[in-house]
Amino acid sequence: MNQTVFAPWDDPDEKPLIQFRNVTKRFGDFTAIDDLTLDIYAQEFFALLGPSGCGKTTMMRMLAGFETPTEGNILLSGQDIAPIPPNKRAVNMMFQSYALFPHLSVRDNIAFGLRRESKDKAKIDERVEEMLRLTRLTKFAGRKPHQISGGQRQRVALARSLAKAPKLLLLDEPLGALDRKLREETQFELMDIQEKTGTTFVIVTHDQEEAMTVASRVAVMDEGKLIQVATPDVIYEAPNSVYVADFIGDVNIVEGRASQTGDKVDVAWAEGQPPIHATTQKRFDRDAQCYFAIRPEKVHISKERDDSRPNVLQGKVIDIAYLGNISTYHVRLADGTMMKAQSANTRRLANRGITWEDEVWLSFTDTAGVMLAR
Amino acid sequence: MRRFALIAVPYLWLLALFLVPFLIVLKISLSDITLSIPPYSPKLDLSAGWAGFVEFIRALDFENYVFLTQDDLYWKAYLSSLWIAFVSTLITLAVGYPIAYGMARAAPEWRPTLLMLVILPFWTSFLIRVYAWMGILANEGLLNQTLLALGIIDSPLQILNTTAAVQIGIVYTYLPFMILPIYATLEKMDESLLEAAEDLGCSRLSAFWLVTFPLSRGGIIAGCFLVFIPAIGEFVIPSLLGGSDTLMIGKVLWEEFFSNRDWPVASAVAIILLAILIIPIVLFQRNEQKEREAGT
Ligand SMILES: Nc1ncnc2c1ncn2[C@@H]1O[C@H](COP(=O)(O)OP(=O)(O)O)[C@@H](O)[C@H]1O
Ligand SMILES: [Mg+2]
Numbered sequence: 001m002n003q004t005v006f007a008p009w010d011d012p013d014e015k016p017l018i019q020f021r022n023v024t025k026r027f028g029d030f031t032a033i034d035d036l037t038l039d040i041y042a043q044e045f046f047a048l049l050g051p052s053g054c055g056k057t058t059m060m061r062m063l064a065g066f067e068t069p070t071e072g073n074i075l076l077s078g079q080d081i082a083p084i085p086p087n088k089r090a091v092n093m094m095f096q097s098y099a100l101f102p103h104l105s106v107r108d109n110i111a112f113g114l115r116r117e118s119k120d121k122a123k124i125d126e127r128v129e130e131m132l133r134l135t136r137l138t139k140f141a142g143r144k145p146h147q148i149s150g151g152q153r154q155r156v157a158l159a160r161s162l163a164k165a166p167k168l169l170l171l172d173e174p175l176g177a178l179d180r181k182l183r184e185e186t187q188f189e190l191m192d193i194q195e196k197t198g199t200t201f202v203i204v205t206h207d208q209e210e211a212m213t214v215a216s217r218v219a220v221m222d223e224g225k226l227i228q229v230a231t232p233d234v235i236y237e238a239p240n241s242v243y244v245a246d247f248i249g250d251v252n253i254v255e256g257r258a259s260q261t262g263d264k265v266d267v268a269w270a271e272g273q274p275p276i277h278a279t280t281q282k283r284f285d286r287d288a289q290c291y292f293a294i295r296p297e298k299v300h301i302s303k304e305r306d307d308s309r310p311n312v313l314q315g316k317v318i319d320i321a322y323l324g325n326i327s328t329y330h331v332r333l334a335d336g337t338m339m340k341a342q343s344a345n346t347r348r349l350a351n352r353g354i355t356w357e358d359e360v361w362l363s364f365t366d367t368a369g370v371m372l373a374r
Numbered sequence: 375m376r377r378f379a380l381i382a383v384p385y386l387w388l389l390a391l392f393l394v395p396f397l398i399v400l401k402i403s404l405s406d407i408t409l410s411i412p413p414y415s416p417k418l419d420l421s422a423g424w425a426g427f428v429e430f431i432r433a434l435d436f437e438n439y440v441f442l443t444q445d446d447l448y449w450k451a452y453l454s455s456l457w458i459a460f461v462s463t464l465i466t467l468a469v470g471y472p473i474a475y476g477m478a479r480a481a482p483e484w485r486p487t488l489l490m491l492v493i494l495p496f497w498t499s500f501l502i503r504v505y506a507w508m509g510i511l512a513n514e515g516l517l518n519q520t521l522l523a524l525g526i527i528d529s530p531l532q533i534l535n536t537t538a539a540v541q542i543g544i545v546y547t548y549l550p551f552m553i554l555p556i557y558a559t560l561e562k563m564d565e566s567l568l569e570a571a572e573d574l575g576c577s578r579l580s581a582f583w584l585v586t587f588p589l590s591r592g593g594i595i596a597g598c599f600l601v602f603i604p605a606i607g608e609f610v611i612p613s614l615l616g617g618s619d620t621l622m623i624g625k626v627l628w629e630e631f632f633s634n635r636d637w638p639v640a641s642a643v644a645i646i647l648l649a650i651l652i653i654p655i656v657l658f659q660r661n662e663q664k665e666r667e668a669g670t
Binding site for chain 2: 064085087088091093096097102113117161164
C-alpha cells in the first residue's frame with residue numbers, strides 16, 4: 001500500500017485527466033457503449049474489467065482515436081478530443097496483438113514513434129536506449145520481432161508505446177498471451193514502470209486477479225455500462241451488486257426477504273433455516289427482495305457447533321477443492337443450498353479434521369457479508 | 375530407400391522435362407545447318423560405337439554463337455526484349471499494386487468475388503484475348519473510334535503495330551501475375567499494424583510508405599519476376615500487336631526456326647536467352663526462400 005494515500009478521485013478539487021461524458025457508441029443499431037460517464041485521474045493505474053464483448057476495447061479505441069463516440073464527448077485534460085486524429089493525440093496504445101512491425105528491429109520499433117516527431121538522432125537514440133534498459137531489452141535490440149520470445153515481444157510493445165512519454169498509455173489485454181508466471185512478473189514490472197514514469201495507465205483485462213493486482217481503481221463493466229468503479233478492496237469487500245460480487249472472486253449468494261431494524265437486517269431465505277443476521281448501511285423495505293453475499297474465506301467451518309458468531313448453519317461436506325495453501329469446502333445445507341467455505345491449510349493434509357460426507361457447522365459474523373438490493 | 379524414392383520423383387521429372395530437352399537444344403545449337411531432315415548435322419549414330427561418338431563430338435562447334443555476335447540484330451533484340459519487359463513490368467506494377475491494395479482492403483465477403491474477376495480472363499484463350507486487343511487498338515478500332523467521337527483527337531492514333539501496343543498487351547496479359555502475389559502479402563497483413571503506426575504519429579500516407587509498402591515487398595518482387603521473366607521471351611504478343619520495328623528475341627527465334635529453318639542458330643538464340651533468364655530466376659527463387667523463412 002502507498003504510504004500517502006493516492007486517491008485523487010476523493011478530492012473534489014482534483015481535475016480528471018480523462019472525462020467520459022455521457023458517451024454512447026453504436027455500431028449500426030448495436031449499442032456497444034451505453035451513456036457512460038467516467039473520470040480517470042492523472043497517474044492512475046485504471047483497470048477496465050468485464051466479460052468479453054462488454055465494450056472494453058471500444059472504450060480504448062475511442063481514447064486512442066480509432067472510433068468516435070456516437071453521442072457525448074471525451075475530454076483529455078479538459079479538452080474535447082473528438083476532432084483530434086490518432087496521430088496527434090498524446091495517447092499511446094499497446095495493442096492486444098502487440099502489432100510490432102515485423103520488418104523492423106526491436107530498436108527501430110521502439111524508435112518508430114520518436115522518429116515521426118523529431119529529427120534529432122542523438123536524442124532519439126538516447127531515448128531508445130533508455131527504453132531498452134527500462135524493459136531489459138538491450139541485448140535484443142538488433143533482433144526482429146519473430147526472433148524473440150512472447151514475453152520479450154510484449155516488452156517491446158510496451159517500450160514502443162512508452163517511448164513518446166504519452167500522457168496516457170492504453171494497454172489492451174497486454175498480458176493475455178503470457179503464461180501465468182510470466183504474467184505475474186510482468187504485472188509487477190508494469191506497476192514499477194508506471195511508478196517510475198508517472199504515466200497514467202488504462203489497462204483492459206478480463207482477468208480479475210490481474211485487475212486487483214495492478215490497479216488503483218477498477219471499473220467493472222457489463223454490456224456497455226459501468227456497474228461499479230472503485231478501488232480493488234472496495235470492489236472485493238463492498239460490491240454494489242450481485243453482478244460485481246459474482247464477477248470478482250468466489251462468492252456465496254443467498255436470496256431472501258429483508259426485515260430491517262436500524263442497521264441490522266434479518267434475511268429470511270429458506271423454510272426451516274434460521275434467518276441470516278447481517279449489518280448494512282442501506283435501506284431495505286420490509287419483505288423486499290434482497291441478496292446476501294459472503295466470500296468463502298469469511299465463512300468459518302468446523303465439526304463442532306461454534307456459537308461465537310451470530311450465524312450458524314449446519315450442512316454436509318460434498319466436495320473439497322484442495323488448492324495447496326487453502327482448501328474450499330462445498331457444503332450442502334439442510335434445505336439443499338450449496339455454500340462454500342474456505343480455510344487455510346495450516347496443518348499437513350493427513351492431520352486435517354474435515355473430510356467428505358462429514359457433518360459440519362458453518363458460521364460467520366453479521367459483518368462478514370454484504371447486503372445487496374440487486 | 376523410401377526417402378530416396380520420394381526425392382527421385384521430382385528429379386526424374388526435372389530430368390525428363392527440363393534437362394533432356396535442354397541438352398537436345400544445346401546440342402543442336404552446336405551443330406551446323408544442312409539441307410536434310412532434321413536440318414542439322416552431325417547426328418549421333420550409336421551404331422558406329424565409340425569411334426562414331428568421338429567423330430560426333432569433333433563435329434560440334436561454337437560457330438552459331440560466334441555468328442550471333444557478328445550480326446547486331448541479335449544483341450539488339452536481346453536488349454530491346456529486356457527493355458520492353460522491364461518497362462512493361464514497371465507499368466504492370468503501377469497498375470497492379472492499387473488493384474491488389476483495393477482488393478485486400480475490400481470487405482472480406484467481397485474478396486473471393488474480386489479474386490475471381492482477376493482470374494476470370496484465363497477462362498478464355500489467350501490468343502483470342504490478344505486478337506481482341508487488335509480490334510481495340512487498330513486505326514479504325516474501338517479506342518480510336520471512341521476518341522474520335524468524343525472529339526479528343528482529329529485523326530486516328532497509330533497504336534497497333536507499335537512497341538506501345540506490345541507493352542499494352544504484356545501489361546494486360548500478365549496483370550494477374552502481378553496482382554495475385556501482392557494481394558497475398560497485403561491480405562495477410564495485420565490491420566492493427568496500421569493503427570499502431572497512426573497511434574505512433576504517422577499520417578495515413580506515411581503509414582502506407584513505412585509499413586504497408588515494405589511489408590508487401592516480397593509480393594512486389596515475386597510479381598515483378600513473374601511478369602518480367604516470361605515477358606522477355608514473349609512471342610505471341612509482339613507478333614500480333616507489334617510492328618516491324620518492334621524487336622523482340624522471341625520473335626527472332628520464331629523466325630529463325632520456322633522461316634529460315636535454321637535450327638542451330640535458333641537453338642543458340644534460345645540457349646543465350648535461357649542464360650540471360652537464369653539470373654532473374656535465381657533472384658526470384660531467393661526472394662521466395664526469404665519470404666518463406668520470414669513467414670515462419
Ligand atoms: N467495428 C465494429 N462493428 C460492429 N460491432 C462492433 C465493432 N467493434 C466492436 N463491436 C461490438 O461491440 C461490442 C464490444 O466490443 P469490444 O469493445 O471489442 O468488447 P471487449 O470488451 O471484448 O473488448 C461487441 O459486441 C462487438 O461485437
Ligand atoms: Mg477486447
